Amino acid sequence: MTVPSILVVEDEDALATLLQYNLEKEGYQVAVAQDGEEALVQVDERQPDLIVLDWMLPKVSGIEVCRRLRGRVETRNLPIIMLTARGEETDRIRGLDTGADDYLTKPFSTVELAARIRAVLRRIRPGLAEDVLRRGDLTIDRVAHRVKRNGREIHLGPTEFRLLSHLMQHPGRVFSREQLLDAVWGSDVYVEARTVDVHVGRLRKALMKDGETDPIRTVRSAGYSLDVES
Known part of the structure; x- marks a missing residue:
C-alpha cells in the first residue's frame, strides 16, 4: 500500500x-x-x-x-x-x-x-484512502478500530493497535525501535526504546492463538517487520 x-x-x-x-x-x-x-x-x-x-x-x-x-x-x-x-x-x-x-x-x-x-x-x-487493510490472514479496520485474524476478533490496546496499523501499512519493511517510537509514540514523546519490545510482545501474544504462526519477524540488531503476504 x-x-x-x-x-x-x-x-x-x-x-x-x-x-x-x-x-x-x-x-x-x-x-x-x-x-x-x-x-x-x-x-x-x-x-x-x-x-x-x-x-x-x-x-x-x-x-x-x-x-x-x-x-x-x-x-x-x-x-x-x-x-x-x-x-x-x-x-x-x-x-x-x-x-x-x-x-x-x-x-x-x-x-x-x-x-x-x-x-x-x-x-x-x-x-x-484504505480504511480497511488486509495483509495475509490479518485485517485491520482503522476507522472502527477492529482487528481480525482468520475471521477471529482480536482485542488490542491503543498502542498495540497503532503499532500493528503501522506495520501493516509497510509489510516486509524492517523498522528499528527508534523508527517505531517516532511513528507510534511520536517524535516529541520520550519513551525508552525497550518499551517497543514490550508492546511487540503484547501484540504477538494477542495475534498468536490456537497455534497460529508469528506474523512479526525480529531482525537481529535491526528491528521488527510484519512478515505476511500482502
Missing part, C-alpha cells in the same frame, strides 16, 4: 506541530511549510497527495496558493483542504470557488480533519 503524503501549510508553529503529529499517527507522510511561497516550492520539488492549506499565510496567501495550483496542469486536480478562522458563508464560498475541495473553520478537532482527509481522498484518489 502506498502511504499518502500530506503537505500541511500553516504558519502557526503549535498548530502545525499538532497537525503533523496527529496525521503521522493516522499513517500519513507529513511535510510542513510555514508560508505560501515555501508551499509552492515544496509542491514543485515533490508533489504531495493532498494539501492542508491555511487561508491566512505570510508572503503568499492560501487563496493565492490554491489559485496558482489550480492554474497549473500538473496540480489542477491536487486535493486541497482549506483551514481558516473565517466563518462567513461568503468566505467559504470564495474558498471553494477558488478550487478548494473542502473547507474547515478554526477551531476544529484533529479527528474531524482526519475524517475530512479520508473523505476527500476516497472521492478524488480512492486508492490512497
